[in-house]
Amino acid sequence: MASELRIKHVATVECAKLLRHALSSFLNVLDMDPTSRDDIVTAAGEALVNALEHAYTGQELGTVELYAQENGSEGVSIIVSDNGSFIVRDHTPGRGFGLPIVHAIAKTVSIETDKGTRVKMMFDAPNRTPSVQIVNEGDTSGNV
Amino acid sequence: MASELRIKHVATVECAKLLRHALSSFLNVLDMDPTSRDDIVTAAGEALVNALEHAYTGQELGTVELYAQENGSEGVSIIVSDNGSFIVRDHTPGRGFGLPIVHAIAKTVSIETDKGTRVKMMFDAPNRTPSVQIVNEGDTSGNV
Amino acid sequence: MNANSTFDTIALAGELDIARRDEVRQALRIDGPGSGILVDFSEVVYADSTVIAQLLRFYNDAGELKRRVAVLIVAPQLIRLLQYAGLSEIFPLFTERSAALNYLSEVGDKS
Amino acid sequence: MNANSTFDTIALAGELDIARRDEVRQALRIDGPGSGILVDFSEVVYADSTVIAQLLRFYNDAGELKRRVAVLIVAPQLIRLLQYAGLSEIFPLFTERSAALNYLSEVGDKS
Ligand SMILES: Nc1ncnc2c1ncn2[C@@H]1O[C@H](COP(=O)(O)OP(=O)(O)O)[C@@H](O)[C@H]1O
Ligand SMILES: Nc1ncnc2c1ncn2[C@@H]1O[C@H](COP(=O)(O)OP(=O)(O)O)[C@@H](O)[C@H]1O
Numbered sequence: 295m296a297s298e299l300r301i302k303h304v305a306t307v308e309c310a311k312l313l314r315h316a317l318s319s320f321l322n323v324l325d326m327d328p329t330s331r332d333d334i335v336t337a338a339g340e341a342l343v344n345a346l347e348h349a350y351t352g353q354e355l356g357t358v359e360l361y362a363q364e365n366g367s368e369g370v371s372i373i374v375s376d377n378g379s380f381i382v383r384d385h386t387p388g389r390g391f392g393l394p395i396v397h398a399i400a401k402t403v404s405i406e407t408d409k410g411t412r413v414k415m416m417f418d419a420p421n422r423t424p425s426v427q428i429v430n431e432g433d434t435s436g437n438v
Numbered sequence: 439m440a441s442e443l444r445i446k447h448v449a450t451v452e453c454a455k456l457l458r459h460a461l462s463s464f465l466n467v468l469d470m471d472p473t474s475r476d477d478i479v480t481a482a483g484e485a486l487v488n489a490l491e492h493a494y495t496g497q498e499l500g501t502v503e504l505y506a507q508e509n510g511s512e513g514v515s516i517i518v519s520d521n522g523s524f525i526v527r528d529h530t531p532g533r534g535f536g537l538p539i540v541h542a543i544a545k546t547v548s549i550e551t552d553k554g555t556r557v558k559m560m561f562d563a564p565n566r567t568p569s570v571q572i573v574n575e576g577d578t579s580g581n582v
Numbered sequence: 583m584n585a586n587s588t589f590d591t592i593a594l595a596g597e598l599d600i601a602r603r604d605e606v607r608q609a610l611r612i613d614g615p616g617s618g619i620l621v622d623f624s625e626v627v628y629a630d631s632t633v634i635a636q637l638l639r640f641y642n643d644a645g646e647l648k649r650r651v652a653v654l655i656v657a658p659q660l661i662r663l664l665q666y667a668g669l670s671e672i673f674p675l676f677t678e679r680s681a682a683l684n685y686l687s688e689v690g691d692k693s
Numbered sequence: 694m695n696a697n698s699t700f701d702t703i704a705l706a707g708e709l710d711i712a713r714r715d716e717v718r719q720a721l722r723i724d725g726p727g728s729g730i731l732v733d734f735s736e737v738v739y740a741d742s743t744v745i746a747q748l749l750r751f752y753n754d755a756g757e758l759k760r761r762v763a764v765l766i767v768a769p770q771l772i773r774l775l776q777y778a779g780l781s782e783i784f785p786l787f788t789e790r791s792a793a794l795n796y797l798s799e800v801g802d803k804s
Contacts, residue, residue: 297445299460301467307601312467314599314628319463323445323456332659336666339630343600347632388638391631391667398666451712458710458739476770480777483741487711491743532749535742535778542777 296365297324305350305358305376310342313360317372324364334370334417337399338362340392341374341413349378349411356410369401369419373412380407440509441468449494449502449520454486457504461516468508478514478561481543482506484536485518485557493522493555500554513545513563517556524551589618589686595625598633606633610640618650618686624679627657634667641673650674652682700729700797706736709744717744721751729761729797735790738768745778752784761785763793 299320303309314335321331338360345358361373397403400415443464447453458479465475482504489502505517541547544559592609610621621637623629637653644651653673655661661677664670676682703720721732732748734740748764755762764784766772772788775781787793 299443299464301441301464303467307599307603309467310599310601310630311597312463314597316460316463316467319456319460320443320445323447323453323460329658329662333662335628336630336659336663339599339628343630343632346600388635388642391634394668395631395663395666451710451714454710454712454741455708458708473769473773477773479739480741480770480774483710483739487741487743490711532746532753535745538779539742539774539777 296363298364299362300359302357302359305346305355305378307346309358310339310346313342313358314339317360317362320362321364321370324370326370330417333399334372334415337396337415337417338372338374340395341372341415344392344413345374345376345378345411348381349376351378351381353378367419370417372415372417374415375410375412377410380411440507442508443506444503446501446503449490449499449522451490453502454483454490457486457502458483461504461506464506465508465514468514470514474561477543478516478559481540481559481561482516482518484539485516485559488536488557489518489520489522489555492525493520495522495525497522511563514561516559516561518559519554519556521554524555589620589683590616591620591622593622593625597628598623598626599628599630600632603632603636606636610636612640612643612647612649615647616649618652619644620682620686621651621653622679623653623655623657623660626655626660629660629663631663631667634664634669637673638669650686652676652685654679654682700731700794701727702731702733704733704736708739709734709737710739710741711743714743714747717747721747723751723754723758723760726758727760729763730755731793731797732762732764733790734764734766734768734771737766737771740771740774742774742778745775745780748784749780761797763787763796765790765793 297320299316301313301316303313317338318331318335321334342358342360349358350356356377358374358376361375362370364370396413396415399417401418402416404414406412406414441464443460445457445460447457461482462475462479465478486502486504493502494500500521502518502520505519506514508514540557540559543561545562546560548558550556550558594606594609598606621640641651651674653675654677655664655675656677661670661675664673664675674685676685705717705720709717732751752762762785764786765788766775766786767788772781772786775784775786785796787796
């Protein structure tokens with residue numbers, strides 16, 4: 295059976311960090327390269343922020359669930375779901391970065407909003423850490 | 439549904455640390471007190487060591503699976519399983535600390551050895567971290 | 583580096599996420615005109631989009647007050663986050679302190 | 694603390710588990726008679742039973758050579774591990790360096 299992680303937690307802002315760390319340690323066992331791992335955590339982190347920030351606006355606080363699955367060559371899939379209400383909102387300048395970031399990172403993204411919100415993200419099969427590692431991937435010339 | 443973690447990995451000695459870290463981060467989300475968390479990781483760690491050290495003796499290296507489940511008031515259960523062969527061994531002095539440690543920590547332990555070895559450990563429901571935390575639980579008088 | 587340059591520094595560290603939004607908002611506040619500002623995120627290891635929103639607002643506020651801003655970021659996650667958000671060309675981002683300080687001392691927008 | 698006391702120190706740090714068994718075995722080796730030995734595990738944050746087995750063997754080897762051993766452990770996980778293994782009464786365990794050094798300087802088992 296595939297490796298998987300499923301955690302449900304009350305949708306407090308404090309749980310985002312704990313859930314990201316749990317996901318990151320889970321992905322670490324899959325020998326994923328650090329860039330892919332961090333990107334997946336970033337994308338999942340944005341979906342979590344949305345559940346914590348929007349899902350239970352004006353209603354009793356519910357839960358958020360993080361589900362992660364690795365299936366060898368099929369890659370990694372992540373589902374972030376809540377039982378709140380998806381809020382349709384006009385674009386406000388300086389807002390709305392979350393889902394675009396998710397789309398920039400994930401191979402495919404599907405969002406269901408019938409009962410609460412369920413964001414499913416698929417990522418490429420993890421590249422096993424290469425034996426020769428690129429240690430510094432940032433631009434070291436100063437300005438990015 | 440309950441929170442759960444399932445990871446399968448080739449039974450190399452290097453995976454023990456990664457699996458322990460994944461388990462520890464998983465348990466962290468359950469707001470468990472650090473002592474209970476570390477004890478569960480210690481017990482699971484011993485079961486992992488056995489799978490890595492003994493299960494595939496004299497045969498092709500297989501996999502080890504770590505499964506963890508939290509079910510609210512029912513507590514936490516952990517299953518460490520491999521597809522190797524359980525080795526019945528006479529007690530050697532200075533050996534044989536692993537399973538006694540598991541028994542000392544877990545509420546119940548069951549070991550199935552029909553196809554490989556499957557160690558199931560049950561632990562009490564996690565004590566949510568108390569608001570007043572006991573920071574130093576060690577004996578600070580010097581000698582333990 | 584220009585030894586004469588003066589600037590304010592706003593430094594944050596660790597994981598800047600939604601749980602620390604109030605703290606980030608407090609830190610990224612501009613009271614009025616003044617010198618250039620170094621936003622020192624060199625010790626930040628993670629940020630989410632709630633930080634991006636604050637940073638963007640801060641950068642616009644500073645611009646209105648003609649205060650130069652340099653953002654120092656080191657963590658690859660943060661660099662990529664801004665790229666994914668399409669903002670890496672908008673902010674004056676630096677991965678080296680000396681380059682950030684040079685940039686702040688270049689122009690005399692100080693009062 | 695006795696300023697005259699001399700002793701050897703064996704220090705290990707981090708997570709001592711099955712993956713580091715060879716390194717632990719190399720470190721916990723006794724070549725012959727000599728002074729007391731401080732096994733400094735103050736920086737060890739985790740250990741499994743493979744370490745216990747090595748420590749027990751080391752302690753017995755030292756005893757045969759009449760070398761006193763003090764084990765300094767700080768991490769609660771490690772303290773409890775030895776309790777669960779039923780060994781906390783067997784080893785001379787200390788959670789404070791000064792107490793460990795006092796113990797080593799108490800008796801003149803030095804050559
Ligand atoms: N889990 C959710 N529950 C309710 N509404 C959501 C959820 N996720 C996204 N939304 C809605 O989609 C909008 C766009 O989300 P996003 O792109 O992440 O930007 P932002 O969160 O900054 O507004 C949100 O403002 C919100 O109205
Ligand atoms: N997963 C396993 N596969 C094969 N043999 C096992 C496994 N777990 C335990 N054993 C057997 O049980 C014995 C006792 O285990 P344990 O109490 O942990 O002590 P130790 O590993 O130090 O010998 C082992 O020596 C081994 O023979």
